[in-house]
Amino acid sequence: MKKGVMRPGHVQIRVLDMDEAVKHYTDLMGLIETDRDDQGRVYLKAWTEVDKFSVVLREADEPGCDFMGFKVLDEEVLVQLEKDLVDYGVEVEQVPAEELKDCGRRVRFTVPSGHAFELYADKLYTGKWGLSSVNPEAWPRGLQGMKAVRFDHCLFYGPELAATYDIFVSVLGFDLAEQVLDPEGTRVAQFLTVSMKEHDIAFIHHEEKGKFHHASFHLETWEDVLRAADLITMTDTSIDIGPTRHGLTHGKTIYFFDPSGNRNEVFCGGDYFYPDHKPVTWKTEELGKAIFYHDRTLNERFMTVLT
Amino acid sequence: MAGFQVFNRTTGDDFICQEGQSVLKAMEQRGLKCVPVGCRGGGCGFCKIRVLEGHFECGKMSKRHAPPEAVEKGEVLACRIYPLTDLVIECVPLPEAALAKQTTNR
Numbered sequence: 001m002k003k004g005v006m007r008p009g010h011v012q013i014r015v016l017d018m019d020e021a022v023k024h025y026t027d028l029m030g031l032i033e034t035d036r037d038d039q040g041r042v043y044l045k046a047w048t049e050v051d052k053f054s055v056v057l058r059e060a061d062e063p064g065c066d067f068m069g070f071k072v073l074d075e076e077v078l079v080q081l082e083k084d085l086v087d088y089g090v091e092v093e094q095v096p097a098e099e100l101k102d103c104g105r106r107v108r109f110t111v112p113s114g115h116a117f118e119l120y121a122d123k124l125y126t127g128k129w130g131l132s133s134v135n136p137e138a139w140p141r142g143l144q145g146m147k148a149v150r151f152d153h154c155l156f157y158g159p160e161l162a163a164t165y166d167i168f169v170s171v172l173g174f175d176l177a178e179q180v181l182d183p184e185g186t187r188v189a190q191f192l193t194v195s196m197k198e199h200d201i202a203f204i205h206h207e208e209k210g211k212f213h214h215a216s217f218h219l220e221t222w223e224d225v226l227r228a229a230d231l232i233t234m235t236d237t238s239i240d241i242g243p244t245r246h247g248l249t250h251g252k253t254i255y256f257f258d259p260s261g262n263r264n265e266v267f268c269g270g271d272y273f274y275p276d277h278k279p280v281t282w283k284t285e286e287l288g289k290a291i292f293y294h295d296r297t298l299n300e301r302f303m304t305v306l307t
Numbered sequence: 308m309a310g311f312q313v314f315n316r317t318t319g320d321d322f323i324c325q326e327g328q329s330v331l332k333a334m335e336q337r338g339l340k341c342v343p344v345g346c347r348g349g350g351c352g353f354c355k356i357r358v359l360e361g362h363f364e365c366g367k368m369s370k371r372h373a374p375p376e377a378v379e380k381g382e383v384l385a386c387r388i389y390p391l392t393d394l395v396i397e398c399v400p401l402p403e404a405a406l407a408k409q410t411t412n413r
Contacts (some may be wrong), residue, residue, distance in 0.1 A: 016367040061370035063350040167373070238347035261350015290405060305345040305353055307369070 002275075003084075003173030004077030005194045008201070009068040009120065010053060010100075011154055012217050013262055014060040015238060018042060020259040021057050028235055029217065029264065031055060031148040032129050037101050046148045046217060047129040052102050054151040055215070063260040063307040065212035068154050068201070069106060069118035070172075070194070076087055078121045080109045081172065090169050097122075111167050113158030114209025119172075144275075146228040146266055148217035153199050155213040157206035157306055161187055164203055168192050174200070177273045178248050178280040180290060188284060191248065198249040198271045211306040214255065214263035221237075221268055222252050228266045232256050241302055247290040255302070262307050311390040315341045316359065317398040324390050329366075330356070342398060347386045349373075354385040361394035388413040 015021035022042055025031045031044040033052050043053035051071075058066060064255055072078050085092050085107070091117030091249045095106040095118065104122030111117060127133050130140025139147075158164070168174040169192070177198050180189035191199040204213065232239050232254070240263060251270030257263055271280075282290035289296040291303075310323040313330055313334060324333035331354050334342055345353025351398040352372030358381040365378065366387035373384055 016369065063348070063369055257346040257348050258348070259348050261346030261348030261366075263346065301345060301353075305351045306347070307350045 001173055002194065003081065003171075004073040005081070005119070005172050005174070006071050006073055007195060008054075008068065008151060008153060009051070009071035011054060011151065012041075012056040012058055012064060012066040012068075012102075013215060013258075014064050014066060014260070014278050015258065015262070016059070016061075016063060016260040018057060018059045021059075024237070024258045025055060025057065026144060028145045028231060029266070030143050030145040032218075034126070035101055037098070037281070041100075042242040043101065045126075045129065046150045047131075047143055048149050048306060049129075049151070050125055050127055052126045053100075055121075055237070056100065059218075062257075063212075063262050064210075065115070065154065065156070065215070065262075065307075066119055067108065067116035069120055070200075071123065072119050072121050075121045077103075078107060078119055081119055084171050085109055085167075088167065090167060090171070112160035112163035113156060113203055114211075115156045115158060115164075133229065145231055146217075146219065146224070148266060150218045152216045152267070153201055154215050155202040155204065157204050157211040157213050158209050159207060160207065161190055161205050165192075168201070173302075175273065175275060175277075176279045177271075178282070180204075180248070180282045180284060180287065182284045189248070189282075193273050193293050196272045196274065198251070198273055208306075213261060213306055214265045216265035216267060219266050219268045225252055225254055225266060225268055229254050240305075241292065241299055242301060244295065245293040247286075247293040248280075250293070252303040254268055260307070263305070311361075312393040313340065313390065314393075314395045315397065316395055316400070317341070324394075327389055329386050330363075330388050330390065330396070334385070342385045342396075345386075349384050352384065353398040355382060356385045356396045357381050357399055359385060359395045359397060362391040363388045363394060364391060365389075369413075389400040 035043040042054040093108040102124035106118040106120040106254040174192040188205040237256040240255035251267040253267040310325040314321040320341040345351035349368035
């Protein structure tokens with residue numbers, strides 16, 4: 001049941017070299033740099049996004065994901081969800097307004113899989129990039145590279161999926177859209193949504209806590225995915241796999257790595273979700289097909305290479 | 308350009324690495340698979356090797372997978388080292404967490 005969490009709002013990604021990373025996320029992926037702060041972090045957004053930023057890059061010794069944030073409807077919802085988390089036994093941390101520039105206060109918590117998440121209600125509304133909100137043109141000129149449409153979701157790897165599921169579903173009002181079950185019926189992958197999308201966040205079971213599999217960005221068409229593949233080759237960017245189709249979600253996809261080894265996805269299409277939909281189940285016996293619908297074999301790098 | 312000879316003592320493979328090219332990229336270009344290929348960005352630790360002989364320059368690598376004390380012993384990521392002389396390398400086993408994952412998802 002919906003509890004006022006609207007959508008993925010941002011992700012903070014650690015990179016080894018800021019200049020290389022900014023070039024990758026702007027020139028290649030087509031995100032737009034919107035700001036920098038005195039910690040040296042760089043703020044980026046995709047062109048259709050209405051708020052000021054959705055991706056924050058932070059230079060560090062080790063790549064990976066610092067946290068992912070979800071935007072909630074308003075302050076009232078934020079107060080309620082914070083209380084619900086605390087009542088459920090989740091430790092929450094207050095991050096003051098402006099810790100991220102032009103973002104309101106954030107409520108941060110770590111789930112049993114080892115990943116940090118945030119809820120927030122306010123961020124500076126800057127509107128879609130390059131377009132008026134009155135009589136807008138179809139798209140703005142001057143977009144770079146893949147012209148990523150929006151930050152869409154993240155996939156995380158970690159243990160304790162059941163306890164993590166409980167927080168997202170029982171406390172935060174996410175729904176289970178798709179799952180992978182092993183022969184004993186244990187859920188080893190969970191795709192969760194707060195929208196019509198097949199996933200706003202996903203988890204796959206892994207022994208080590210807090211691992212980052214990928215941040216994903218939406219493209220409009222399969223042709224755009226092929227064009228992304230061309231650009232990956234033109235820029236000699238490290239490719240993982242694709243273009244291909246997933247069994248899970250049925251999205252059409254390509255995976256590649258940023259210059260620090262964080263995996264990115266751009267994708268289009270895929271299934272949709274309404275709250276009356278029952279979860280789609282894949283079995284581990286068919287995991288190869290669930291992950292890559294055409295290859296139908298397990299891809300070791302995709303399953304094990306993480307930051 | 309002659310490049311540098313890289314010899315993998317674990318597998319017996321050898322290949323030429325051009326100046327300024329990473330060892331992993333040179334290996335991939337030759338179609339060899341004697342070092343595991345991960346992110347190619349110094350981030351995931353999959354291509355960890357030990358350099359037994361020779362000199363090289365290092366690019367940025369995740370401290371988690373290539374901490375300074377390991378780098379001193381020649382334990383580096385093949386995607387982020389650029390030979391300055393011929394090299395002799397050997398494979399370093401994958402971390403247990405990665406291997407456990409492979410068996411979990413049979």
